[in-house]
Amino acid sequence: MTMGPSSAPTSVLVVGAGHAGTATAVALRQYGFAGHVTVLGAEAEHPYHRPPVSKAYLSDDAQPELLKGPTWFQDNDVDLRLGRRVTSVDHGSGRAVLDDGDVLSFDTLVLATGARARAIPLSLPRAGCWTLRTFREAVAFRQVLRNGARIVIVGGGFIGLEVAAAARRSGCAVTVVEREARLLQRIASPVLSQAVTRYHRDQGVEIMLEASVTEIVEGADGSARAVRLADGTELECDAVVIGVGADPRDDLAREVGADCDGGVLVDGGARTSVPGVYAVGDVTRREVAGYDGRFRLESIPNAGEQAKQAAAAIVGAPPPRPEVPWFWSDQYDLKVKIAGLLVGANHHVVRGDPDAGQFAIYHLDAQQRLVAVEAVNSAGDFMAGKKWIASRATPSVDLLPDSTVPLRELVPA
Numbered sequence: 001m002t003m004g005p006s007s008a009p010t011s012v013l014v015v016g017a018g019h020a021g022t023a024t025a026v027a028l029r030q031y032g033f034a035g036h037v038t039v040l041g042a043e044a045e046h047p048y049h050r051p052p053v054s055k056a057y058l059s060d061d062a063q064p065e066l067l068k069g070p071t072w073f074q075d076n077d078v079d080l081r082l083g084r085r086v087t088s089v090d091h092g093s094g095r096a097v098l099d100d101g102d103v104l105s106f107d108t109l110v111l112a113t114g115a116r117a118r119a120i121p122l123s124l125p126r127a128g129c130w131t132l133r134t135f136r137e138a139v140a141f142r143q144v145l146r147n148g149a150r151i152v153i154v155g156g157g158f159i160g161l162e163v164a165a166a167a168r169r170s171g172c173a174v175t176v177v178e179r180e181a182r183l184l185q186r187i188a189s190p191v192l193s194q195a196v197t198r199y200h201r202d203q204g205v206e207i208m209l210e211a212s213v214t215e216i217v218e219g220a221d222g223s224a225r226a227v228r229l230a231d232g233t234e235l236e237c238d239a240v241v242i243g244v245g246a247d248p249r250d251d252l253a254r255e256v257g258a259d260c261d262g263g264v265l266v267d268g269g270a271r272t273s274v275p276g277v278y279a280v281g282d283v284t285r286r287e288v289a290g291y292d293g294r295f296r297l298e299s300i301p302n303a304g305e306q307a308k309q310a311a312a313a314i315v316g317a318p319p320p321r322p323e324v325p326w327f328w329s330d331q332y333d334l335k336v337k338i339a340g341l342l343v344g345a346n347h348h349v350v351r352g353d354p355d356a357g358q359f360a361i362y363h364l365d366a367q368q369r370l371v372a373v374e375a376v377n378s379a380g381d382f383m384a385g386k387k388w389i390a391s392r393a394t395p396s397v398d399l400l401p402d403s404t405v406p407l408r409e410l411v412p413a
C-alpha cells in the first residue's frame, strides 16, 4: 500500500542489516518511531562491524564485533531476519518478496544494501582469488595467511593496504600491484600516498606501480598460481586478493524506479526520487554540505549520518545537523584519519614530520578555507581539522607547519 501524502508511516522495511540498516533501525526508535520495523539481512551473522574484515578478523580466532547486543532487536521490538535476501520489491503495492518466497508488507522502504566488491575484467581461476567484504570471507581467508604464503594484492586502495599489513604481520610475502602511478590515488593526496608507500616498503611489502594485471594464471589444481602483468612479469603466488573498489548494490532501487547514477541518488533526508523510498550507506550517492557535487562515501560515519537523516525524515523531525565526512584506516601502527573531502583543494600544508610517522596534511581552497585534513597518528590534528572544516575556518597558513605553535592558536578566536 502506498501512503497518501498526509498519512504517517506505520511500517518500515529496512533491506540490509549492515551498519547503515542497523543504524537506521536504532535511529528510528531513538526518534520515537512506534510503528513496525523489520530489518532483513542476507548474511547469517548477527549485524557486525565490517571494518575489521580487513584488519582484526584476519587474526586467528577473532569473532565478529556486534553492532548491537544480541537482545537489542528484541528489546526494541525490531523484527530482525537474517540469512534472508529480498529478491524483488513492488513499491506500489508495498510488498517485498524474499528468496524463500515469503512476502512482507511495508509502507516505507529503506534500502541499505551496501556495495559489492568490484570484479576485474579477467577470467579467474577456480580457487585462490579473494575479495574481502564479509566476516565469513575473512575467516576463510585467514587460513591462507600462514607464515611464508605468497600473497599478491591487486589494487592499492585502503582495503588492499590493510590486508597487506595483516599479511605481513602473519609473516607472508606480499606484493601490491597498482595500475595507477601511486597508491590510494582515488582517495588520498600524493603526500599521504608517498608516506604510506614508503611505510609499506619499509615493512617489506613489494609495491609495483603503473602495473596492469593481464592474467591470473591457474595452476594444475585449479588454484591461482601467478599474476601476470602487462610487461610480461609473472608474480608467483599462493593467493590473490582483489581490492579494486566496490560497486553500489542498487538493483532493488532500480526496480522501484529510483534515480541511480553511480549509486542511488539521495537528498539530505536520505530520500530517493521515489516518495516513501529511502536509501542509506554505501549504496547511495549524496550531496555533502560545503562541497560541490555528489559523492559515494564508503565509510561508517557516512552510514551513521544517513541513518539519522532517514529516521528524521520518516518521522517528520527536523533533519540532523550536517556532519563533516570522515574515514579511518589502520595499517601496522599507522592510524590514518581523513576528515573532509579533497574537493576544491588548491594547496596544502604539512604539519609534523612524515618521516617520523606522525603528521597531518591540511588542504585549503583558494579562499584559505580548510576543505580536508589527512592525519597520520595525530588525533589532535584530525579533531582540530574536522572542527575547522565544519566552521569554514581559515587557519593561518604561515603558522600551520610549525608544530610548536598550539593548534588553538591557528584560527582567529
Ligand SMILES: Cc1cc2nc3c(=O)[nH]c(=O)nc-3n(C[C@H](O)[C@H](O)[C@H](O)COP(=O)(O)OP(=O)(O)OC[C@H]3O[C@@H](n4cnc5c(N)ncnc54)[C@H](O)[C@@H]3O)c2cc1C
Residues within 6 Å of the ligand: 015, 016, 017, 018, 019, 020, 021, 040, 041, 042, 043, 050, 051, 052, 053, 054, 084, 085, 086, 087, 112, 113, 114, 115, 132, 133, 134, 159, 249, 252, 280, 281, 282, 283, 297, 298, 299, 300, 301, 303, 326, 327, 328, 329, 330
Ligand atoms: C574490508 C572493509 C574494510 C573497511 N574499513 C573501513 C574503515 O576502516 N573505516 C570506515 O569508515 N569504513 C570502512 N569500511 C567501509 C564500511 O564498512 C562501509 O562504509 C559500511 O559498512 C557501509 O555500511 P552499509 O550498511 O551501507 O553496507 P554493508 O556494510 O555492505 O551492508 C549491506 C548489507 O546488506 C545486505 N544485503 C544486500 N542486498 C540485500 C538484499 N537484497 N536483501 C537482504 N540483504 C541484503 C548485504 O549482505 C550486507 O550485509 C570498510 C569496508 C570493508 C568492506
